[in-house]
Amino acid sequence: xxxxxxxxxxxxxxxxxxxxxxxxxxxxxxxxxxxxxxxxxxxxxxxxxxxxxxxxxxxxxxxxxxxxxxxxxxxxxxxxxxxxxxxxxxxxxxxxxxxxxxxxxxxxxxxx
Amino acid sequence: xxxxxxxxxxxxxxxxxxxxxxxxxxxxxxxxxxxxxxxxxxxxxxxxxxxxxxxxxxxxxxxxxxxxxxxxxxxxxxxxxxxxxxxxxxxxxxxxxxxxxxxxxxxxxxxxx
Numbered sequence: 001x002x003x004x005x006x007x008x009x010x011x012x013x014x015x016x017x018x019x020x021x022x023x024x025x026x027x028x029x030x031x032x033x034x035x036x037x038x039x040x041x042x043x044x045x046x047x048x049x050x051x052x053x054x055x056x057x058x059x060x061x062x063x064x065x066x067x068x069x070x071x072x073x074x075x076x077x078x079x080x081x082x083x084x085x086x087x088x089x090x091x092x093x094x095x096x097x098x099x100x101x102x103x104x105x106x107x108x109x110x111x112x
Numbered sequence: 113x114x115x116x117x118x119x120x121x122x123x124x125x126x127x128x129x130x131x132x133x134x135x136x137x138x139x140x141x142x143x144x145x146x147x148x149x150x151x152x153x154x155x156x157x158x159x160x161x162x163x164x165x166x167x168x169x170x171x172x173x174x175x176x177x178x179x180x181x182x183x184x185x186x187x188x189x190x191x192x193x194x195x196x197x198x199x200x201x202x203x204x205x206x207x208x209x210x211x212x213x214x215x216x217x218x219x220x221x222x223x224x225x
Contacts, residue, residue, distance in 0.1 A: 004155070031211060042116075042201050042215030043156070056210040091155055098211030100146065103155035 002026065004104035006092050012110045013082045021077045021107045025094030032075050033101060034067055035091040043091050049075060082111045115139045116204050118216035126224055131189040133219050135202030138183065142204035146213070147176060147187045150199045159200075160187070192223045 005024045013019050025032050031050055035043035036059075045059040051072035060067070064083075069075040079086055089108050093101035117136045125131045133147075143164040148156035162169040162176045162185070169176050175188045189196055199220050203213040 006155075033212065035213075040217075042203075042217050043213070044215070045212040048210045048212055056212065059212070093155075093213075095211070098205070098207050099144070100158055100161055101211075101213060102158060103148070105153075105155045 004092055004094055004102055006090075006104040006107050008107060009105060010108050010110075012112065014112055015082060015084060017082050018078065018080045019082055019109065021079075021090050021109070023075045023077070023092030023094075023104060025073065025075070025092070026102060027073075029094035029096055029102075031095045031098060031101075032069055033093045033095075034075070034077050035093065036061075037089040037091055037106070039088075046077070046090075079109075082109075084111050087111045113138075114217075115142075116202060116214045116216040118200075118202055118219050120219050121217070122220040122222070124222045124224060125192050127194055128191045131187075131192045131196065131221055131223065133187040133189075133200050133202075133221065135185050135187075135216055136183060137185075137204050137214075139204070139206070139214075140183070141206045141209070142214070144205040144207050145176070145178060145185050146203045146205070147174075148201045148203060149196075150201060150218070156201055189221075192221075194223050194225050197221055197223050 034046040037043040048056040049069040064080045089106040093103045095101045146161040147159040199218045202216040
């Protein structure tokens with residue numbers, strides 16, 4: 001497909017479990033972003049990669065959140081020891097450089 | 113500190129009329145602005161953008177206006193169609209920074225047939 005894909009689309013986790021969310025960006029896109037969207041709010045920035053380098057992780061809410069993009073394409077956002085406040089939609093976006101970002105469908109995480 | 117604000121949570125217009133969605137920002141370092149449309153259970157879809165060197169950009173039924181002195185932008189949809197019903201997000205970007213988008217809270221547009 002030509003767009004950004006994310007998996008899984010839905011994830012239910014028990015409090016304390018670790019989760020891993022995957023993002024496949026548009027082929028050839030250098031920049032990759034992760035955002036968190038709470039209900040009724042706009043997306044909020046988590047972290048940014050340029051190829052495999054994580055250049056900005058200022059939005060990660062705690063050290064339980066970790067992201068990687070080892071080969072400069074697919075990215076994984078990992079959340080350790082999930083808490084109820086982590087429940088949100090996690091969006092991935094990619095762009096050719098620092099311009100228009102194209103979003104995936106998101107992963108809805110529910111922590112019980 | 114909300115750097116991008118959409119003060120109208122919702123807007124309802126009649127099919128065929130104009131929809132005007134507004135957005136205000138506070139950070140003068142923003143130099144690129146985008147509008148996204150979002151349907152339930154989908155990711156935001158890019159609609160239209162504008163660089164700070166312009167004051168207007170048009171794409172079919174969609175026009176974005178930028179007033180830098182007022183730190184205000186608006187999205188005009190003419191004519192509005194029922195399929196335009198969605199949540200619209202305004203986003204701002206400092207291209208000299210890491211490129212992270214700062215989003216407003218969104219405006220829910222309902223276009224009535």
